[in-house]
Amino acid sequence: MSRQAEARSAVEEGGPGRAQGGPDGQDQRGGDRRGRQEPGSPARRSLAARVGRPSPGWAVPGVLFFAVFAVAPMVYAVYLSFCGSWGGLGTPQFSGLSNWTRLFQDSDVRQATVTTIVLTVLSWAFQTPCALLLGVWAAGREKNRAVLSAVFFIPLVLSTTAIALLFKAILDPNFGLASTIGPWIGFPDGNIIGSPNGALIAVAFVGGWQFIPFHTLIYQGGARQIPEVLYQAASIDGCGRWRQFIHITLPQLRHTITTSSVLIIVGSLTSFETVFLLTQGGPGTSTTTLSYGMYREAFQGFDFGYASALGTALVVVSTLLSLLMVKFSGFGSMRSTREGM
Amino acid sequence: MSRTLGAAKGRSFLSLKGNPLAGLGAGVWLVIVLVPLYILVTTSLRTQDEALGGNPLSWPKTLTLSNYKLVLDSGFWGFLVNNVLVTAFTVAAVVVLCVPVAYVVVRSAGRWANFAFRIFLLGLAIPAPVTIVPLYVMIGKMGLYDSLPAIILPTAAFAMPVTLLILVGSMRDISEELYEAMALDGAGQGRILMQLVVPLSRSGLSTVAVFTALNAWNGFIFPLILTQSDNKRVLTTGLYTLSSQYGVNIPATLAAVVLSGIPMFVAYLLARKALISGLMGVGGK
Numbered sequence: 001m002s003r004q005a006e007a008r009s010a011v012e013e014g015g016p017g018r019a020q021g022g023p024d025g026q027d028q029r030g031g032d033r034r035g036r037q038e039p040g041s042p043a044r045r046s047l048a049a050r051v052g053r054p055s056p057g058w059a060v061p062g063v064l065f066f067a068v069f070a071v072a073p074m075v076y077a078v079y080l081s082f083c084g085s086w087g088g089l090g091t092p093q094f095s096g097l098s099n100w101t102r103l104f105q106d107s108d109v110r111q112a113t114v115t116t117i118v119l120t121v122l123s124w125a126f127q128t129p130c131a132l133l134l135g136v137w138a139a140g141r142e143k144n145r146a147v148l149s150a151v152f153f154i155p156l157v158l159s160t161t162a163i164a165l166l167f168k169a170i171l172d173p174n175f176g177l178a179s180t181i182g183p184w185i186g187f188p189d190g191n192i193i194g195s196p197n198g199a200l201i202a203v204a205f206v207g208g209w210q211f212i213p214f215h216t217l218i219y220q221g222g223a224r225q226i227p228e229v230l231y232q233a234a235s236i237d238g239c240g241r242w243r244q245f246i247h248i249t250l251p252q253l254r255h256t257i258t259t260s261s262v263l264i265i266v267g268s269l270t271s272f273e274t275v276f277l278l279t280q281g282g283p284g285t286s287t288t289t290l291s292y293g294m295y296r297e298a299f300q301g302f303d304f305g306y307a308s309a310l311g312t313a314l315v316v317v318s319t320l321l322s323l324l325m326v327k328f329s330g331f332g333s334m335r336s337t338r339e340g341m
Numbered sequence: 342m343s344r345t346l347g348a349a350k351g352r353s354f355l356s357l358k359g360n361p362l363a364g365l366g367a368g369v370w371l372v373i374v375l376v377p378l379y380i381l382v383t384t385s386l387r388t389q390d391e392a393l394g395g396n397p398l399s400w401p402k403t404l405t406l407s408n409y410k411l412v413l414d415s416g417f418w419g420f421l422v423n424n425v426l427v428t429a430f431t432v433a434a435v436v437v438l439c440v441p442v443a444y445v446v447v448r449s450a451g452r453w454a455n456f457a458f459r460i461f462l463l464g465l466a467i468p469a470p471v472t473i474v475p476l477y478v479m480i481g482k483m484g485l486y487d488s489l490p491a492i493i494l495p496t497a498a499f500a501m502p503v504t505l506l507i508l509v510g511s512m513r514d515i516s517e518e519l520y521e522a523m524a525l526d527g528a529g530q531g532r533i534l535m536q537l538v539v540p541l542s543r544s545g546l547s548t549v550a551v552f553t554a555l556n557a558w559n560g561f562i563f564p565l566i567l568t569q570s571d572n573k574r575v576l577t578t579g580l581y582t583l584s585s586q587y588g589v590n591i592p593a594t595l596a597a598v599v600l601s602g603i604p605m606f607v608a609y610l611l612a613r614k615a616l617i618s619g620l621m622g623v624g625g626k
Binding site (some may be wrong): 058 | 360363366367370371373374375376377378380382384388392393396397398422434438439441442444446448449450451453454457460461464465466467468469470471472473474475476477478479481494495497498499501524527530534545555558559561562576577578580581585589591594595598601602605606608609613616617620621
């Protein structure tokens, strides 16, 4: 038996220690390995022992850091949400459910919830088809596609802040492009951003302009991993491009679609910067999303308790939504995006 | 597996002949991408009078760099230095903290390592904007308010879940034999980590570095909430302050937007492959 094979079966016997080998690529060889197992030789045991395991202590700095700067703020937010109205001075006093009862009766919150949902749906419906089609298109290896893709990705170098300020200038009803294109798309005075629906569409459009390149990239990566044999087989069977897209590309990309959709939905549920910089939640409250409403409660109204209740509710909703999406798409049980191939 | 790799080299089905419909769609998107960028660059080169009167799509009658000079004289270099510092320290902190955690998650047999990993993964669903209130209070109590560490610490913490997800994924691909070979050479855990695990998870590490750096570079809400002095501004908050100062001086605001994008644009030109494959890696391995 070669030294390698020996070492391998030694690890097999490592008892609890071998837990890591299982779930991943190593399984594929498991079948023939198992046959060669010769239990109990002390020499092999000592080799397995010599590989050793890292001490859990190594993880302590990272875990502590995360606990202090990410978990603790979340826990503190939940605590503050039970502290009534608190302006940041003195000690917050526990006062039961007052913030939560107020939250469920607040008509502003109800409106902000509707706005947030509409914005999320708009963003998803705009970004997913565009990014999917562009990504599959950009996955081709032709020179012109490569050049155009390089141009498509330019918005990636601009920050959300920069993009929001750029579109604020473009949508300016007096000096921007909006006065020219507004009349074409149903805003005769060019004041797209001054009308409730126009402002909401503008926020969704700007978010799409910013994030579609990123999602295109994800789909491009996904599409390039689809085995070519599938397309070859389909063309032999006489499938046209459209049917190949529906019956091969889409099903093969389902996990990419889930990943990208979760990112879009969680991102839009909590989008803050574009609203803050582009519309300040207006006109009126027509683009006030939950996270912008939370910011206003906290840093303009100085009610940290109530803002924390809003924030906590938002985390619960976005966590539940992403878990649901992951569950229903079967993504959680997958180890690889190409499982079953 | 090997078939997929082969397929990646040439997708003949897509290149059969041109696909006119897809080409048209890509053309439309090209216009949508380019028109705002064209307006951005040309307006930043206009005089303010022309910007207030003219058509934003026309070519500027007089080209001027005075808007850029105004921005550069308004503290832009300070914003840039702060931004570089914040990004560099965030990436360093994330890598140094996450590599050992990922290594323990992949190699430790204990059940709690898996549990800790799950806690980190739950963090994926916690959006940063939601924690601004408790962070504002906590950072204040720690005496860090209005300092660069106030930006770096939470930015790094919120980058950890994605980082771990990616690092654990790439570390799991390292084969058992290599660990054994190292152990036969008498290597301890520290040497195994530095000479085997780190070099072999290079692609994961570069994805993590690119993604974390982009997030730190573009972060807005933490600097907005956790700092206030002029000399603590980063590019994003500096841009925001300048744009409120300039008011209707749209060319100056857009010159600031262009300047804020130049460092990343240069990075994109120099290291497009690394940036693109780094971002692509976020979508799954």
